[in-house]
Amino acid sequence: MHIPDGFIDLPTSAIFAAASAGAITYSLVGARKQLDEKSAPLAGLTAVFIFAVQMLNFPVAAGTSGHLLGGALAAVLVGPYAATLALTVVLVMQGFLFADGGLSAIGLNVFNMAVLGVWGGYAVFLLVRKILPKNKSSISIAAAIAGLISVPIAAIGFVFQYSLGATATFSVSAVLGAMVGTHILIGIGEAIITALTVSAVMASRSDLVFGWENKTSTLEIRN
Template identity: 75%
Template sequence: MHIPDGFIDLPTSAAFAAASAVAVAGAVKGSRRQLSEQSAPLAGLTAVFIFAVQMLNFPVAAGTSGHLIGATLAMVLVGPYAATLALVVVLIIQAFLFADGGLTALGLSIFNMAVISVWVSFAVFMLLKKILPKTKSWLVVATFISALFSVPAAAVGFVIQYAIGANATFSVGAVLNAMVGTHILIGIGEAIITALTVSAVLASRSDLVFGWDKKDTILEIRS
């Protein structure tokens, strides 16, 4: 969902770039509180992993592909603040090194994928954690559902930007229908990849997982 230059006009792009800058500043502050000696390298590697998996487009429907965004994956592993920053790093590298995502549209893309997608899935995740049993399996279920929501959420972000400042005149309704429909499908792929990855990390190093509260796994066994 990397937006090329030209879809959205410059004033709208500038406004969303400013909003993204504010969000990134907040994420730096939040990360400073949340990142420890151990979770800082995990946050870095999560960005690397997301870059890699974003290269793997999977087919979703006739002539359409999708790829991981990684917002929920990063949110569950390292928390929402560091997740926002990890996504921002990936989007900047893609735009500047690989010509993927326009430069004037960078603020729009950051807002959709590094802000909306991360924080919508964080809200869903926290809600599910409250109502679901506190086991690893249920944590993976919560992750799956949060990821499912994260992709259409980013798609709706684009539709809002289109409604405000599209350079084209096609109806917003048509764009909304097509964007949400397609991205619900891509969201299923996102959810599967995210759940598998989180399961693997939970199995090997659950103590590093932000979304998993029982960090004292070593001292767990009591009589």
């Protein structure tokens, strides 16, 4: 769900645009360090992947279907820096080319989905990975919990913006309840799809998964 123009007032939008700009600058530096000059094509293709996979419909029941949001998935697959950049580009392009999400609200949307969703999800992923034993299935479980948490975290970001600068009359606690409630449900779907997708990639190209630091298999020299 993208926030349209006029829903949140301009000062709040400006604050979050500045916060997003800071997070993007940090991710630009991090992505350059992590991927060198490879960062542009790889983050670009990640953006395309996220854009495409959001159009893949997962049927739920009785004709309804949902789709992946992809913040946590991108963070686990390519790392949080490239994921933030890829999701930001997707949101900016959706705003400017598809009129999806208000142009004055881009900072708000980027903050919720590309910053909170990605970094919140990645923090949860790191935490869960630390607790679980170091094997491949732990990565999928950690990705699932990251996916589950990343969606309500983004929703909480929205509620925070709402409490600061909304022109609406719903009480903040009511919005918090409704948003977090529905987004936990969406998060369960996100968790299942994220875990299944990560385990599919782990099965064939585990070396591509950023969150899988495969330190155990070093080069073996046999005589």
